[in-house]
Amino acid sequence: MWVDSHCHLSQLKLSENDSLDAALSRARNCKVEAFLCIATDIENTKQIQALCSDYDDIWTSAGIHPLNPQEDDDWKQLLSDLALAENCVAIGETGLDFYYAKEAEIREWQKQAFCYHIELSKQLNKPLIIHTRDAREATLELLKASKLDEKPGVIHCFTEDLSMAEDFIALGFYISFSGIVTFKNAQEIQHAMQNIPMDRILIETDSPYLAPVPYRGKPNFPEYVVNVGEFIAKQRNLTTKQVAEITTENFYNLFHINQ
Numbered sequence: 001m002w003v004d005s006h007c008h009l010s011q012l013k014l015s016e017n018d019s020l021d022a023a024l025s026r027a028r029n030c031k032v033e034a035f036l037c038i039a040t041d042i043e044n045t046k047q048i049q050a051l052c053s054d055y056d057d058i059w060t061s062a063g064i065h066p067l068n069p070q071e072d073d074d075w076k077q078l079l080s081d082l083a084l085a086e087n088c089v090a091i092g093e094t095g096l097d098f099y100y101a102k103e104a105e106i107r108e109w110q111k112q113a114f115c116y117h118i119e120l121s122k123q124l125n126k127p128l129i130i131h132t133r134d135a136r137e138a139t140l141e142l143l144k145a146s147k148l149d150e151k152p153g154v155i156h157c158f159t160e161d162l163s164m165a166e167d168f169i170a171l172g173f174y175i176s177f178s179g180i181v182t183f184k185n186a187q188e189i190q191h192a193m194q195n196i197p198m199d200r201i202l203i204e205t206d207s208p209y210l211a212p213v214p215y216r217g218k219p220n221f222p223e224y225v226v227n228v229g230e231f232i233a234k235q236r237n238l239t240t241k242q243v244a245e246i247t248t249e250n251f252y253n254l255f256h257i258n259q
Helices: 021-030 043-053 075-082 102-124 136-145 164-168 187-195 223-235 240-254
Strands: 004-007 032-037 057-063 088-097 128-133 153-155 174-177 201-203
Touching: 004 201, 004 223, 004 240, 021 032, 021 223, 032 043, 032 223, 032 240, 043 057, 043 075, 075 102, 088 102, 088 136, 088 153, 102 128, 102 136, 102 187, 128 136, 136 164, 164 174, 174 187, 187 223, 201 223, 201 240, 223 240
Parallel strands: 004 032, 032 057, 057 088, 088 128, 128 153, 153 174, 174 201
Antiparallel strands: none
């Protein structure tokens, strides 16, 4: 069985004849047994908690994406309250994105928000979902300055090299690979995936974004997490069953979910 450890179910690009239930059914038919639906701001956290509350195979996070800066300070209390929801097992996605955020003021907000998410994660014992882009040194610096738990979270949609993966793993993090790892021009990401311990690997779709080969450029759906897993199995000279079992066990262990 497989797990999609990072998807945005409220944002799936569904046609007029499609539905969330149908998309989830297709994934389950592909032996995807669990989904972690990721939040991107306060309103989205509320939305996905309501959307997913009737499903016993979907969990959620509570967090604010670094590209969604909040103007009012009350977001901290709101986030803390939302993070107590029964189906919330993670904090994020949070982190630093200096690719799009060029202004010093926004970057400073990202750092402060990231630090708050880190402290909330430790307080509630709920792992971090980390987004980092063009901010590798700043991300590591903030994480190293924090007294992290043994397994503090996951670097989602990993797009760095092996050295960076090893730095994150040394801090206790898991590394999650999305459809990007299947792209022909992703040699550095593939090299990292081939050389880090399997017991630190998660897989995800980040749907509706970043569909894997052979669906690249099309809307992404949770069922395609199987394609990511199959690619990793081939690259690591493992069976698809082995990759499914290992990444699924890693997911449940990290997020403290009973199978």
